[in-house]
Amino acid sequence: MYKDVIANVIYDKNYPRIQTVVNKVGAISNEFRVPKFEILAGKNDMVTEVKQYGATFKLDYGLVYWNSRLEHEHIRLVSLFKKGDVICDMFAGIGPFSVPAGQKGCIVYANDLNPDSVHYLKINAKINKVEDYIFTHNMDARVFMQNLMIAPDPEAKSQFAAANCSSGEIVSANEHSMPNGNNNDVQEVCQESLDDSSVVNTAKRRQETSNEGDVACQEEDANQTKKRNNKKVKSSGPLPVKPWEHIDHVVMNLPASALQFLDCFSGLIQKRCWKGSLPWIHCYCFIRSSESEELILCEAQNKLNAKIAEPIFHRVRDVAPNKAMYCLSFRLPMECLVEETEDNVQSVDG
Numbered sequence: 001m002y003k004d005v006i007a008n009v010i011y012d013k014n015y016p017r018i019q020t021v022v023n024k025v026g027a028i029s030n031e032f033r034v035p036k037f038e039i040l041a042g043k044n045d046m047v048t049e050v051k052q053y054g055a056t057f058k059l060d061y062g063l064v065y066w067n068s069r070l071e072h073e074h075i076r077l078v079s080l081f082k083k084g085d086v087i088c089d090m091f092a093g094i095g096p097f098s099v100p101a102g103q104k105g106c107i108v109y110a111n112d113l114n115p116d117s118v119h120y121l122k123i124n125a126k127i128n129k130v131e132d133y134i135f136t137h138n139m140d141a142r143v144f145m146q147n148l149m150i151a152p153d154p155e156a157k158s159q160f161a162a163a164n165c166s167s168g169e170i171v172s173a174n175e176h177s178m179p180n181g182n183n184n185d186v187q188e189v190c191q192e193s194l195d196d197s198s199v200v201n202t203a204k205r206r207q208e209t210s211n212e213g214d215v216a217c218q219e220e221d222a223n224q225t226k227k228r229n230n231k232k233v234k235s236s237g238p239l240p241v242k243p244w245e246h247i248d249h250v251v252m253n254l255p256a257s258a259l260q261f262l263d264c265f266s267g268l269i270q271k272r273c274w275k276g277s278l279p280w281i282h283c284y285c286f287i288r289s290s291e292s293e294e295l296i297l298c299e300a301q302n303k304l305n306a307k308i309a310e311p312i313f314h315r316v317r318d319v320a321p322n323k324a325m326y327c328l329s330f331r332l333p334m335e336c337l338v339e340e341t342e343d344n345v346q347s348v349d350g
C-alpha cells in the first residue's frame with residue numbers, strides 16, 4: 001500500500017515530525033506521523049523533478065522538504081514581490097519561494113540549515129537560470145540574518161571611495177536603477193562601486209563573527225558576489241545590493257517554530273544604514289482551533305519586543321481537523337531598529 005509513497009526527512013530536531021507524504025508524481029496523498037516512512041527515506045533513489053508554475057525543481061525526497069500542497073501559497077507570496085525587490089528567504093528549502101522570486105528579477109538571499117536543501121537550491125537556481133539572482137547560505141536562520149545585516153565599516157568606505165569613484169566602470173553602473181528603488185545619483189554610484197570591495201570585507205567580518213563558523217559558505221558568498229558584480233558591469237545582470245541598507249521582504253516558512261525566530265529582528269537593523277521603508281515579514285505558523293489570531297499576534301509581539309501595526313493573517317490551508325497553517329504578514333516595527341552606539345559596534349565586531 002505504501003510502496004508508491006515516500007516521505008521527506010525532517011532535518012532539524014526542532015521541526016515537527018509530521019511527515020509529508022508524496023507519491024512519485026509529486027502529489028501529496030496524505031500527512032502522517034508514521035516513523036516507517038523515515039525507514040523508506042534514503043533507501044531508494046528518491047531524486048526526482050517536479051514543476052511549479054513554470055519552474056522546475058530537482059530534489060531528493062529522502063533528504064529535503066517538499067510539499068506540493070504549498071504551490072498556491074508559493075505563487076501568492078511571490079506575487080507580492082516586485083522586480084528588483086530584495087528578498088530574504090530564511091528557511092528556503094530547495095527554493096519554491098526563492099526561484100520564482102529570482103525569475104521575477106528579485107535579488108534573493110536564500111538560506112537553509114540543511115546542506116542537502118542548499119545543494120538542491122543551487123541546482124534549482126541553475127536549472128531555472130536564476131543563479132545570478134540567488135545568494136545561497138547554509139547556516140542557522142538567526143546567524144544568517146545577523147550576518148546579512150553587518151554593515152561595512154564606514155571608515156573602510158571612505159578609504160575606498162576616492163579610488164573607486166574615479167573608475168570608468170562607475171558610469172555603466174549608473175545606467176541601472178537600484179534594486180531598492182532608490183535613484184542612482186553620483187554619490188550612490190560611488191557607493192555602489194566601493195561595495196565591490198566592501199562586500200568582500202563584509203564577508204570577511206562575517207567569518208569572524210559567525211557563531212557557526214561557516215567559513216566555506218561565507219567565502220563562497222563573497223566569490224558569488226564578486227562574480228555577479230563583475231558580470232553586472234559587463235552585462236545587464238542584477239546590480240549588487242546592500243541588505244544592511246534595504247530589504248523588501250523576509251520569508252519565514254518554518255510554521256512550527258518561525259514565530260520563535262522573530263526575536264532575531266529586535267535590534268538587528270542599524271538606523272544609520274537603513275534606507276526606505278522597513279521590510280515586510282511573512283511569518284508562517286500553525287493555529288489550533290483552541291487558539292486565536294490575537295494569541296499568535298501577542299506571541300509575535302513578545303518575540304519582537306515591539307507592537308505590530310496592521311497585521312495580516314492569511315489562512316494557507318488546513319493541516320488537521322483542528323489546526324490550520326497561516327501566514328502572518330506585517331511591516332517590521334520601527335522600534336526594532338537600533339541606534340549604533342559604541343557598545344553595539346563592539347558587540348558586532350566581537
Ligand SMILES: C[S@@+](CC[C@H](N)C(=O)[O-])C[C@H]1O[C@@H](n2cnc3c(N)ncnc32)[C@H](O)[C@@H]1O
Nearest residue numbers: 011012065091092093112113114140141253254
Ligand atoms: C517547512 S520547510 C520550508 C521549505 C521551503 N520554504 C518550502 O516552502 O518548501 C522548512 C525548512 O527550514 C529548514 N530549517 C529548519 N530549521 C532551520 C534553522 N534553524 N535555520 C535555517 N533553516 C532551518 C529545514 O531544513 C527546511 O528546509
